[in-house]
Amino acid sequence: MHDTSNELNTEHQVRNQLRKKLRKQRVKRLITTFILLALIVFGLYVYTFYKENSRFPWARVKEQVSTVKEVEAKVYENVFSTTIDLSGFVEPIEIQKVILRAAGAVTDVFVKEGDQVQKGDVLIALDNTSQLYEVANLQAELERIKLTGSQRELELTELRLKSAMNRLDYTKAIANFDGVVAEVNVSVGDYFDAGSSAMTIIDRSRLKATVEIDEIDMQYVQLGQKAVLYFDSYSESSIEAEVSYIPMLGRYTNQGIGVMDVEITIANPPNSVAPGYTFEGAITSEGETKLILLPQSAVTTTRGTSTVTKKLADGSTVKVPVTVKYLGEGISQLLSGDLKVGDTVIIRRTDTSASAFAAIGGGTGGGPGMRAF
Template identity: 70%
Template sequence: MNTQEPDREMNTESQVRNQLKKKLRNQRIRRVITWVVVIAILVGAFQSYSFYKTNGHLPWAKAKAPVTTVKESEAKVYESSFTNTIDLSGYVEPNDIQSVILRSTGTVTDVFVKEGDSVKKGDVLIAIDNTNQLYDVASIKADIEKAKLNGSERDLELLELKLKSATNKLDYTQAYANFDGVVASVKVSEGDYFEAGSSAMTIIDRSKLKATVEIDEIDMQHIKIGQKAELVFDSYTDGTLEGEVTYIPMIGKYTSQGIGVMEVEITIANPPASIAPGYTFEGTITSEGETVLTLLPQSALTVGRGGVTTVTKKLADGKTQTVIVTVKYLGEGISQLLTGDLKVGDTLIIRKTDTNASAFSAMSSGGRSPAGGIMRIE
C-alpha cells in the first residue's frame, strides 16, 4: 500500500486552510484601514467646519480683514403730549369688619340678631349666662354698704376696685356692635356652650367698599390722595362706578418679579346693593392734564466712556456737533430728553454699522462693491 498518497492529501488540505486564514486576515486589515480613513475624514471635516464657523475662513485659507460699512440717516427731535392712564384690577372688601368675640365662657342665653339684620353701634348682639357675675356684683355692693358704716377708708377703696373688676366681668358676658353695619354671619345659637375668645358672629360695614390695588413704582408719580378711579364690575351693568384714592402707604413692597409697588387703597362711597364684598373689578386711574415730552429715537444715542450719553446734531451749515444728553428710555425705541442742548425740530445723525452684510457683499463680489469700486473700510 502506498503511504505517500494520504500524506500528500493532508499537506494540500493544510495549505488550503492556511491560504483561507491569510485571506480572511487581509480582509479584516483592509476593513480596519477603511474605517480609520473614514473616521479621520469625518473628524477633519468637522474640525474644519468648526474652525470656519468661528473664524469665518477655512484653516488653509488666508483670513480676510472684516469689511464694514457705516450707514447714515437723519431723525428729528420731536414732542408728544399724552394723558397717563394706569390700569387697575382687584376685589372689594367691606369698609370695616368686626369679628364678634365674647370675653367670658358660659352657656349662650340670648342671640338678639340674625344674618342680614342691620345693627347700630352699641347694640347688644349676644349674651351668655351671667348668674355668677350678677351675684358677685351684688355681694360686693353689700360689702361696700357695710364698709361705709363700720370699715376703714382703705377697706372701702379695695371694695370699690373689686366692684369695678366684677362689673367688667359682668359686661364681658355680652357682645356689642362696634359700628353701624349688617350681620354677615352668625355662628352660635341659644343653648350653645361658648368658649371665651371664640368668634360668635361677623358684622360688616357696607356703607363703603374699599379695595387695595398694586401700582408700579413708575406710575406712583401720577397718584395722589383724592384722585378718581373708574371701576367696572361684571355684576354691575349700569356703567362704571367711581372710586377715590383714600390711602397711600409710606412703605412700598418688593414683588417676586423684582418690581417695586405701592398697595394703594381705593374707596367706593355708597356702592349699589348688587356689589358685594369679594366681587372683582377692572379699572383705570387717569392723571389730570396732559404731559408734554421731548422725544428722540434711541438709535441716535451713543454711550461713551464713563457712561456719558451723546447725540450728533446737524447744524444749519451742514456741519455736525456732539451734544451731551441725559435721557429716559420709554420703550419701543423711543427715549425722553431730560437734559441737553437740543430743541424740538433739531436734526440728529444716526450712524448704523453693518458689518455682516458688507462682508457678505465683499465675498460675493470679490472684494469690490456692487458698483465695481473698491469697498472702503471706515
C-alpha cells in the same frame, strides 16, 4: 497509504486558505466599520460647530471691526392723557372679627349668616353666672362700706366693682358697626376660650381695593380722582371708584421699583360684586399734557451734568446742557435746555461687525437716514 497522506495534506492546505480568506474579510469589515463611525462623528462635529459659530472649523475667523456711526434724530412734541392701568381685588370697607373676650359656655347666638346688624347689637352671649354673682356681691359690700367703712375702702371697692362689671360685659359680643353677618363659627352649648374668633361682620355698603402704582405715575394721582373698574361678574358696564387714600410712605419692590399702595373705594357696589372678586381698570388724568421728547440715547451724562449734541443749520454741532426725565422705552422728556421742537440731535453708536468695512465706506449704500422716534 501514500495516497491517504497526500489527501490529508491537500485538505489541510484548503482549510488554511479558507481561514486566511475569512480573516481578511473580518479585517475589511472592521476597517469599514471604523471608517463609517469616524465619518459620522466628524460630520456631527462639523454640524455642531457650524450651528454654534456660523462657519466651518477650517474657515478663518474674520476679525471684527468697530466703527462709530452718527444717527440723527428730531426733538418732537407729544400730546397725551395719562392712563394708569390697575388690577387687584376688592374687600369690605370694614371687617370685624368677633372675638370672645371671656371664657365660658355659649348660652345664646342672636344672629345667623346673612343677617343685617346695627352698631351695638348683641351678637353672642356666654354663661355669666359667676360674673353676675361677683357684681352683686361687690354692690352689697359697697353699700356696707358707705355706712361703716373708710374713704379708702370705698374707693378700692368701687374700682373692684368697675373691674367686675367689665368682666360681665366681656360675656357678650357686640357689633362695632352697621353691617352683615358673613360667617358664624359658634353654636349654643359650645365652650370658647377668651380670644377665640366666633363670627365675622362686614360692611358691604362700600368696597375698597389696594392697588400698586409705579412711582413714575404717582405724579398724576390725587385724592378724589376717579377710576374705572371692570369685573367679570358684572358685565353690564364699568363701575366707578375713587382714590380714597394715598400713603405717606412708598415701598421698594423686588424688581427695584418704587411703588405706592393706593386705596380706591367703590360706593354702593352692585350685589354681583362680592368681596374677593378681581378687577381690571384704569385711572385717567384729566386734561392733556404736552411734552417735549427726545431719545434717551442722545443724552450723555458726565459727573451729574447731562448734554446732547445739537446739529446747527450750517451742519456744525454744539454741546447743549439739558435737564431730562427718563420716561421709559428709550424716551426722555426735556425739562430744560436750549432745544426746541424740530431741532436735530446726534446719536453716536458703536457698530461692531465682521462687515464694518462697508460702514466705513467700502459699501455701496448711502449714510443713515433720519430716524423717527
